[in-house]
Amino acid sequence: MENAIQVSDVVKAYRSSAGEFIALDHLSLGIAPGEFVAVVGRSGSGKTTLLNLLAGIDRSTSGTVRVAAADLGSLSESGLAAWRGRNVGLVFQFFQLLPTLTVIENVMLPMDFAKKIPVGDRRDRAQDLLERVGVGDQADKIPATLSGGQQQRAAIARALANDPPILLADEPTGNLDSTTAAAVLELFADLNGDGQTIVVVTHERDIRSIVGREVTLVDGRIVTDESASVGVAE
């Protein structure tokens, strides 16, 4: 079976006045459907760069990135947006809910963009997703009135709006207190239990107990790739 994510010999370099900076250095990584992978590492190790490449937010300098059966290097910006809407759910550290839309409207918006879910079903689905992540009763409020944890749950519901095969999260608990963070990670675990492929970039030290696999980056390279059950180092 084809990997949900296949990163092959990817280099990502940034040019600046100080010279060239290699964020990812000939990195290869394969993630099978249904895996729950944590990408960990210190600041500047390249983990967010990797996530941005997987989400089609950034492009590699060389190498190929194949996600959900699409070669992201061959897609235009507009093509990437459409692909993202259907195949990837993104969760950010600062939730990034649109401030002028209600919580449920934030969840329905990706459905409007992707047109994957029939119009008549969108509100019900959004409500279901909010119920599933535990903020169903907050559906008609605007994001600013919600707590951080509630906003992040709403953001996860939004990421699931189009039932994407892959969920990508960048420091999803970085802005939450430990109790709320644990609850959010628990939610990710539940989703993975339902077969969702999840990649989480995180600083959390206790995540190994939840994820199935932990990839550690140092200076843009994978230094360890440990399966929670197998514990194989690459």
Added chain:
Amino acid sequence: MTNLLSVKLLRDLRASWSRFLMMAIAIAVSLTAFGGVLFAWAASGRETRGAYASTEPASATILLDQSVDSERMATIAAEVSRRPGVIEATGRTQFTGEVEVNGQPREIPLQVFVARPSDPMRMAKFFMEKRSWPPSAGELFIGRDSLPLLGVTIGDTLTVETPSGEVVELRVADTVYDPSLSPSPQEQTGRAYLSSAVLDASEEPAAWDQLKIQVAGPDRAAPSRDRDAIVVVASDVGEWLERVHGLAIREIQVPTPYAHPHQWQADALLGSLLAGGAAALLLSTMLVANMLNNLFTQQIPQIGIMKAIGARSARIGRLYLVMTLLVAVGATLLALGPAILLGRVAVGNFLGFLGIEPTSLAPPSWTYLVVVAVGLGLPPLMALIPLVKAGRTTVRAAIDHHGLGSKPSAAAGLLARLSRTRRLDRGLLMALRNTIRRPSRFLLSVGLLATAGSVFVAGMSLSTGVEAITEEQKQQRNWDVDVQLARPAAAPIATVLEAVPNVSRVEGFNVAETGVAGPGEIPVTRTYPDQGHGRISVTAIPVDTTTFTPPKLLEGRWLNAGETGAVVLNQITRKNTVPDIHAGDTVQLILGGATTTWHVVGLAEEREGGGGGVYTTAEGFADATGQPQRVNQLRITTTGHDEQTRQAVAEAIEENLTEAGIEVRSAASISRSEAISAGHLGPVILILLGIALPLGVVGAIGLASTMAANILDRTREFGVMHAIGARPKAVRRIVVAEGVFLAITSCLVAVIPALTLTAVLGAGLGNLFFSAPLPFRVSLISVAIWLALVILGAVLATDAAATRASRLTVREALAYL
């Protein structure tokens, strides 16, 4: 656009309603000015053309040097009407003289137009209010706008002196509407319409010296609108009259076909206002583009999120396009009503200025389409670049966006070094750095304010320049009483009058109507039927004059004392009669029926209405006409310069001259000339203020919006400042100082453009209205007003925005997306 995006759009509009309202007001103000002037321009143009055309104006008036009797004129007119290219011909005449109303003399002269009682009135028509042509015996008709000027009512008796010198009393039987003439009050001349039967009944019958013709256009049925073609046919008729009838032709008058005598002035007036309105509109759309750009920049994180969850660039572009269009629609709806109202008021005023009675004040339907198209189309067009830029923002760029530029500019680097100076206030330095932190926004804001400031100051300065002309003309009129004699008198009469009480000096000039032509040609002028607009006369200047200031020379030299055979032409006369002539060339002047040849020694620059257009010495004039030096105009300087002394002297001079057997056409204080001058300059000042004010309003809104955007942009930053202990007062001080820095910078930047604009527009408008550039003047009052307005506006705008920002809690500020 999806329903949810529509919801987002509406809520975004609601969230930033004050900003959108400011955008809509900025466009609405300028669109009102532009639309109002466009409506006025189109409607007044239609009404003026229609009214003037309804008089079936003569294509040309051929002035005979010697009048002919009624029978001969009728024969000539009949023959001429059969000439090739001529549709119609008729004989007319006119004279101007003093008038008494119910036995009371008036200072305003009366211009009397004479036609045969049997004139079919198919050409050069005028419209009687109640009666029809001709007036009964012992009656005349009077121009409607002459009634208040002369203080006349229907039924009054006017005492008029005919060209033969006979005094007749005529009852005012009806009023006449004559849209072919400029309004009486502007020319300070009353107008009356008389049947030749009245003159025929006197000792000396009417004498005719004007042959009016209508020249056929290309279709042979309608009159021609091609002046060159008219000149060809009229010159052919003139030569035929000379050859076949042995008549000397003094001049052929061909005014611009189908153009009211003040049409150019109205066109220039409304055209300038339209340009000012368009400039204000352009400035306001630039302002809106700037404000939208700020808004889009503020929305970059949201754009990033939308893209991250699947929105394409085109969809986001459409969202903001609709946002821009909604502003445009709101502004257009806001502007339409006031623009229509403004247009109607302006049409009424302009047509009043032209002496035209409108048939309708409604603008043509196409003008509504233009205003709607401009209102709806221009804002999106101007916002296109920021709109496309916003739509194309990548997710990555959105993630990297932190609200303000992180790259320090060169100026910021310099300011950073300045901060090492110990005595400088940290808060002010920070404000200064913040002002230039986003160079593009800073430049756009400064540019916007500087443009508005430049145009405001230039507009007001031009107005000062126009006022300077009046002042200049007033200063040049260093005499007190103007006397016009019916016929030239011997020059020594002037010195005799110095014995009259309260007279300190009398100068005599001989001003004679003339035609100017190249060798062997009949003079062709652009003179209108009122014999005023486009009229050329030669002024013979006395050797010891103190009341005549030689105009500025463009070419050659001024006249030498006592010189003969030499003339100086002004640039208006050259343009209208002999455009290719230069100093050193030869020119022909028709004087008293004789063709005289002159050497052009110089070309001078005069403003419209400044003089007759041709100057020679008194000796030169006498030599050319073969007569002793004579005068027909007297300039009298009185011992006191008050109006009472002037009036008393005018009356005494007239009495003295009459007793000496010299017929006086008019003797009046120079205040009448000043009234004519003011009548012509008033509208120009109105234009300039009309251009400057909308721009001032747009500029003020621009400043407020820029500062508000700057504050909104840095909400998170203020949160941080509060978090680290800054008091709201300190934040407000920094922000207000930023606004003041920006305002002062814009004023400094505006200096050179304002001076350049004053010079360039002064040349353009001056040439348009006065045939010479306006004097260069800088209105210091307008500079002070603008400086105060901008700084006060900066303080008020930034203070309001900073107060809002200071009320945010740290949490709200940091969570601001």
